[in-house]
Amino acid sequence: MDRKNQSDTNLPLSVKEIDDVANWYVLYVANGHEFEVSKNLERFLTKVGKRDRLEEIFIPISRIQVIKNRTFVTKEQCVYSGYIFILIKLDRILISQLPDIKFVFRILQDNNSWPHILKDEEIKKLKECISSKDKEKVEKTKSYNFYVGQxxxxxxxxxxxxxxxxxxxxxxxxxxxxxxxxxxxxxxxxxxxxxxxxxxxxxxx
Incomplete structure (x- = not known):
């Protein structure tokens, strides 16, 4: 069935009632609440009996060091603030319910207002990119013999x-x-x- 021929155009529905396999989708969420959204999503899916649809939640993070009480501590921050990636089998009802989850605005859509599917290769490259950047930071670190007055x-x-x-x-x-x-x-x-x-x-x- 062609998407354009579907009678219900109010929702960004999939061609089928439910995905045959889990696909990667992007959720647009409130900045600073990415980790909370991941927990809210799991609780919601459990409540509606669809927890088995969700295979993975991916939140790209980088580790930075901040000063707390004159001591450096490691803190995690989101690389793509306001977005989380989910590997899930979607259905029509679930798509319409996602914005009801606290701090979730909407699912990212393509130019035709359909849920945008990311390829596995895109997620793999994203994970590798973040990993390589962390490694690069470590490799570039040089040590010098510092002294007071230098x-x-x-x-x-x-x-x-x-x-x-x-x-x-x-x-x-x-x-x-x-x-x-x-x-x-x-x-x-x-x-x-x-x-x-x-x-x-x-x-x-």
Whole structure:
């Protein structure tokens, strides 16, 4: 049956009543609630007796380090804020019910207002890309023998490109005194990862 010949055009329905196999779809959700949506989705599907339709929920994340109580802690953040990927067998009723789940806006559609299906290869490449970027961050990290009073350059973060002087060296971070504007103004102390610093003498070389 041609999609254009279907009588019900109010909903972005599939050609069949239910997918023969699970397909990858994209849900547009509220920013910052991606993980909560994944739990809400599982609870909803369990409630309506369709939990077996859902095979996987994929939320691309990257791990960043933030300062908490003057200590760096690892935090997860979404790479594609506002989107989650689900491998599921959809049916007509379920498609119309998805926006009723808390923090879910809609399912991503193609130009013909049908649910957009992602190929397995696209998801595989996305997962590989995120994995390779994390690996690249580790491989690019260099270690230097820093010392108090050393002139350094910040190469990542808020003060990227600014020179400063090391004030303190801790186990997980280094405190650097910088002049963001001019030496006419007071210096600003900032805590920086060792991998985000490079000695001035190394930069000159």
């Amino acid at each position: 002139d350094v350059k910040i190469i990542s973060g808020l003060f990227t490109g600014i020179h400063g002087e090391i004030e303190h060296i801790k186990k997980t971070y280094i405190t650097v005194s910088v002049y963001p504007f001019s030496k006419k103004f007071r210096s600003v102390k900032t805590d920086v990862f060792p991998q985000d610093l490079i000695p001035i003498e190394c930069e000159i070389k």
